[in-house]
Amino acid sequence: MPLPRVNVVVVGAGAGGGVVAKELAEAGLTVVLMERGDWPHYDRHNDDELVSQRSPALGNPYGPDDARYRRVVVNPGGSTSVVLPSEGAYSNNAGCVGGGTVSCGAMAWRYMPQDFRMRSTYGAVEGSTLEDWPLGYDDLEPYYEKAEYEFGVAGDYSENPFGAPRRRPFPMPAFPYNREGRQVVEATRRLGLHPFPIPMLRNSVPYNGRPACIHMRSCVGFACPVDAKSGSQNTVIPRALATGNCELRTGCVVAEIKVDDRGRARAVRYFDPEGRGWEQECDLVVVSASATETARLLLNSKSKLFPNGAGNNHDWVGRNFQGHGYTGAFGISEGEVYEEAGPGATVAICDYNHGNPGLVGGGMLANEFIVLPYSFCDVRPPGEPRWGKAHKDFQRRYYKRIMRLYGPVQEIPNFSARVEVDPAVRDAWGIPVCRLSGGRHPYDQKLGEFMSANAERILKEMGATRTWRGRFGTGLSGGQHQAGTCRMGNDPATSVTNRFGQVHGIDNLFVADASLHVTNGGFNPVLTIMALAYWVSGHIASGWKGGGFR
Amino acid sequence: MSPMARRRLLLVGGLYAAGFLVSAAVGSLGYFHFGSPGRTCASCHEMTGAHAAWSGSVHSTLHCRECHGGSLTLDAHALGAHVNRLVRHFTRAPGEVIRLREEDVLRIQQSCRRCHPDTYAKWASSGHASTYARFFLDPAHNRAERMAPDCLRCHGMFFDGNIEDLVSTPSTSGPWALRDPAKAAEPAIPCTACHQVHSASPDGRLAHLYVRREGAHFPLAELPAVPLTSGGAQVRVSADPRQRLCVQCHAPNAFRLAGTGDDRTPVGVHEGLSCLDCHSGHSGSARASCAACHPADSHCGVDVERMDTSFHSKASAHNIHSVSCGDCHGGVRPARR
Amino acid sequence: MGVQPQDPTPPATPGVSRRTAIRMIAVGSAGVAAGVGLTAVVARRDRGAARPRFFFSPREEATLAAFCEQLIPGDDVPGAVEAGVIDFIDLQLVGPHSRFQGLYRAGILSLQNTSLRLHGLPFEDLDGPVQTELVSRVEKGSCPADLWGDPSASAFFGVVLDHTRQGFYGSPRHGGNRGYASYRMMGLAYPNLIGQNRYPAERG
Known part of the structure; x- marks a missing residue:
């Protein structure tokens, strides 16, 4: 029984897909929004640290589950391991309506103008595919603004001289600094730095019919029990559904985009919640499934003109996989700094994002979200015993005295960090799974050490009695901030899509998620994903001729 | 034997066998219905926790069936749950947590x-x-x-x-x-x-908070005492442990400011009182509670129950939970009359 | 016995002979007696095991408990065992952690054998400081190579340490952290107060 044809199939109801569904449904196109997960339900796992998206010791509360999903990781020595979604190496992003926006920490950064021009700002880096974006900050600015207003962002850039220029103020006032945040503000000012409140996709006041934040201790990694966090599941997706033009299909796993012999996307093949296979015909397909899953879907979509997967005739799909190395420093305060009002992260500095002498890029530094007790076990100075009485003493003595300045380091992309599909391992639906290989560019370590040293300097200025630096590994980066695998560019030989997310050679196939990111900024990427999705949707809607697209 | 006779014999035999099995089931359920919990319900480890708590509580004179219903029942859900539990018990399958439905x-x-x-x-x-x-x-x-x-x-x-x-x-x-x-x-x-029937509190108190997040009751002793501030100063909160239960739902905002959100912790003249000093635990009523502490007339000679507070009239601007002498006396505490 | 056996045959109509009625009563009574007797016997069978194990044998449990107690020892605050870490691990091994069953089975055996070879005693019977020293060797992987295969000593240590932390610091709903002992130790309230900020700050 064939399904009625629709104009658009959007794959993935996260930060990108939610926006595309809403924009195109409002433009009058009929949309089917496919989501492998379900609507998120706070009550199922509520504030359980062991079933949290940030520490999924016993599984991910908002998907994907360990029973049906797998990935293969190529280890540095060349051997491979099969990994589950609850294991770090899986590089998971949530699988539910709203995607990562349901349970993320909700920092709402705009990338800075230099972040779109990394190659022309800093020149080539050896062994790197560092490049400029095919669009600039000015192109994206109106869409950043639209994302801030339609989702809801609380912030204040008046004290951030490095903030990207903006036409309108934030729609909501910034959150107040917490106890630790106030100390960061004083210390950084003394050092001549420029602290300011972190912009957040979280209501500081009632906004868009949702209440103000109630400051849960368990926020990052968890859904919000009052819906104060602004995700696509409580903003754009309900609006998309309200148009009557959008149908959301949850529990549906897309296996393949059917591309015909003339190089046009014709349909998607997917499995419904009962495991039955369907083909949904459509005029165009937008893939917003995250950098890993979008690449996997394209690679699994082989056709006559694209025998190696959709848009992959130049072997760029899945390349330049990146995320963020997170680093900074820890300090122990003389007195308690813990504050029960969560989520904890309130203050940031952008002094080190660019213009660091002799360095390419940099990153933002912020104070940290409240770390819950199990995760706190790993917050230790180098050489500190991991067990025994010493472990217990550290937990009880320092839990409320720990200070942390941490942030994402802008990664230098490299061609060998990649997502492929595994020739043998399949998921519960028989679809070949992601195979992740490669590692970070060595340059990232240099940046990481620079950022950690700066963070430590600030913590010392804050009066920390003991400090130590964080570091990240040399292995593959990805995780929640995964990006880069379907790079946008002007040259089809060195990119996957054009500047509008349109896959080279397949006019009615688009990508709208962080896969497009040429570089990933020194910031959490979610607002940029949303802005890009508005940008891509705007292009589609303006080129839509009714009944077809070319 | 004729085929007819054989059929008849089989039928009768079958009926007797069925009768035997039904009787056995009734006997088995009857044993559980009337036997002492230690030899029946609580002989399975799944029940030992609940049983131990019950044994130490004031309700230990009541048989399980008084509240939970007996085993001799035609309630399909109950019988199904019993069978399911038995199967799990003997297959050593990890049991789902036994929890009451609403x-x-x-x-x-x-x-x-x-x-x-x-x-x-x-x-x-x-x-x-x-x-x-x-x-x-x-x-x-x-x-x-x-x-x-x-x-x-x-x-x-x-x-x-x-x-x-x-x-x-x-x-x-x-x-x-x-x-x-x-x-x-x-x-x-x-x-x-607010109560756990199987209360095992050392103090014998039945007041326990049911915490939906955990699906469990918390005794008063395990509920946190929450420090509150008002106007930058620490509020003297009553040491009554029952207060900690009330404040879990009648909670201040995340910054722990007295009087915000749903918090009613007294400040002003009533600072330090427990909710239960004025409110009856079950009816919630605070009527006639003033006399527990006050002489009929206040410091300034006015009948405390007739003073302009929200106790006297809901419309009053002076909330009984935060009223202070200065609210009416221009910031000056009047001399005693 | 105040229960009337349910009679499966139609009620005694005039057509049922006295002999049939007696036979029915006899079968019913025998059934009830069998039911009561059998239930009484079965109910008596599983006593004693206050906390049954889904995975560990008593020997394994004794060894693992001593090991975990070294990782998070008890003092004025409960240690791993009192907080229910073994309950947690045992339960999770037939749930989300089932992929670690082989690691525990083999690793505990290797640990037991290591203890016997080096000290001539089961691990759980060693003195505290000797246990500590042996745990340290397991962590570093400096154990007799022939006694450890898959998992290696340090791999076993890593997994047990992680699961011990999960059981000690996670929610009691998973079997460990009894009475939120670890939260109390760290001065963290639970159930923490959750207030609504959305009302204006006024009293009613």
């Missing part, structure tokens, strides 16, 4: 009522006896608020399901509807919200 909680509430009719009547007259309809179908509330999982933390903590399973919100501005209209008349804060 339906059971409300049935047990009727057992509470049988022995404690006065207390039940007091509760029934209080705000805590409000129904799902009262909490979730108030048009003014529905227009101003949004449905959220957190509602169930204090209103409907025993509800089996997610908030979306309880109410539907056809539009963001319009009235809500209960998905199951039968829930409208059910109380959303039953006895067991």
Whole structure:
């Protein structure tokens, strides 16, 4: 029984897909929004640290589950391991309506103008595919603004001289600094730095019919029990559904985009919640499934003109996989700094994002979200015993005295960090799974050490009695901030899509998620994903001729 | 033997066998129904925790069946659950946590009522006896608020399901509807919200907070004492442990400022008092509580019950939870008359 | 016995002979007696095991408990065992952690054998400081190579340490952290107060 044809199939109801569904449904196109997960339900796992998206010791509360999903990781020595979604190496992003926006920490950064021009700002880096974006900050600015207003962002850039220029103020006032945040503000000012409140996709006041934040201790990694966090599941997706033009299909796993012999996307093949296979015909397909899953879907979509997967005739799909190395420093305060009002992260500095002498890029530094007790076990100075009485003493003595300045380091992309599909391992639906290989560019370590040293300097200025630096590994980066695998560019030989997310050679196939990111900024990427999705949707809607697209 | 006779013999034999099996089942259930818990219900490890708590509680004179119903029942759910539990027990499958359904909680509430009719009547007259309809179908509330999982933390903590399973919100501005209209008349804060019948508290107190997040009761001793501030100063909060239970739902905002949100912790002249110093635990009523401390006349010679406070009139600007002498006396405490 | 056996045959109509009626009563009574007797016997069978194990044998449990107690020892605050870490691990091994069953089975055996070879005693019977020293060797992987295969000593240590932390610091709903002991130790309130910020700050 064939399904009625629709104009658009959007794959993935996260930060990108939610926006595309809403924009195109409002433009009058009929949309089917496919989501492998379900609507998120706070009550199922509520504030359980062991079933949290940030520490999924016993599984991910908002998907994907360990029973049906797998990935293969190529280890540095060349051997491979099969990994589950609850294991770090899986590089998971949530699988539910709203995607990562349901349970993320909700920092709402705009990338800075230099972040779109990394190659022309800093020149080539050896062994790197560092490049400029095919669009600039000015192109994206109106869409950043639209994302801030339609989702809801609380912030204040008046004290951030490095903030990207903006036409309108934030729609909501910034959150107040917490106890630790106030100390960061004083210390950084003394050092001549420029602290300011972190912009957040979280209501500081009632906004868009949702209440103000109630400051849960368990926020990052968890859904919000009052819906104060602004995700696509409580903003754009309900609006998309309200148009009557959008149908959301949850529990549906897309296996393949059917591309015909003339190089046009014709349909998607997917499995419904009962495991039955369907083909949904459509005029165009937008893939917003995250950098890993979008690449996997394209690679699994082989056709006559694209025998190696959709848009992959130049072997760029899945390349330049990146995320963020997170680093900074820890300090122990003389007195308690813990504050029960969560989520904890309130203050940031952008002094080190660019213009660091002799360095390419940099990153933002912020104070940290409240770390819950199990995760706190790993917050230790180098050489500190991991067990025994010493472990217990550290937990009880320092839990409320720990200070942390941490942030994402802008990664230098490299061609060998990649997502492929595994020739043998399949998921519960028989679809070949992601195979992740490669590692970070060595340059990232240099940046990481620079950022950690700066963070430590600030913590010392804050009066920390003991400090130590964080570091990240040399292995593959990805995780929640995964990006880069379907790079946008002007040259089809060195990119996957054009500047509008349109896959080279397949006019009615688009990508709208962080896969497009040429570089990933020194910031959490979610607002940029949303802005890009508005940008891509705007292009589609303006080129839509009714009944077809070319 | 003729085929007819053989058939007849088989039929009769079958009937006797069936009769034997049914009788055996009845005997087995009867054993559980009437036997002592230690030899029946609690002989399985799954029940030892609940049984131990019950043995140490004031309710240890009551047999399981007084509240939980007996084994000799035709309730299909109960029989099914028993069989399922037995199978899990003997296959050593990890059991799901044995938890009462909301339906059971409300049935047990009727057992509470049988022995404690006065207390039940007091509760029934209080705000805590409000129904799902009262909490979730108030048009003014529905227009101003949004449905959220957190509602169930204090209103409907025993509800089996997610908030979306309880109410539907056809539009963001319009009235809500209960998905199951039968829930409208059910109380959303039953006895067991604040009491654990199997109380094993060393102090014998029955007051325990049911924490929906954990699906478990917390004794008063384990509830945190929450430091509050008012106007930058630390508030002297009563040491009464029962206060800690009240404040879990009657909670201040995240910054722990007295009087914000739903907090009613007294500041001003009544600072340091426990909720229970004035409010009766079950009816919630604070009527006639003044006389417990006050002579009829106050410091300044006015009858305390007639003073301009919210105790006397809800319309008063002087909330009884925060009123201070200076509110009426221009910041100066008057001389005693 | 105040229960009337349910009679499966139609009620005694005038057509049923006295002999049939007697036979029915006899079968019914025998059934009830069998039911009562059998239930009484079965109910008596599983006593004693206050906390049954889904995975560990008593020997394994004794060894693992001593090991975990070294990782998070008890003092004025409960240690791993008192907080229910073994309950947690045992339960999770037949749930989300089932992929670690082989690691525990083999690793505990290797640990037992290591203890016997080096000290001539089961691990759980060693003195505290000797246990500590042996745990340290397991962590570093400096154990007799022939006694450890898959898992290696340090791999076993890593997994047990992680699961011990999960059981000690996670929610009691998973079997460990009894009474939120670890939260109390760290001065973290639970159930923490959750207030609504959405109302204006006024009293009613």
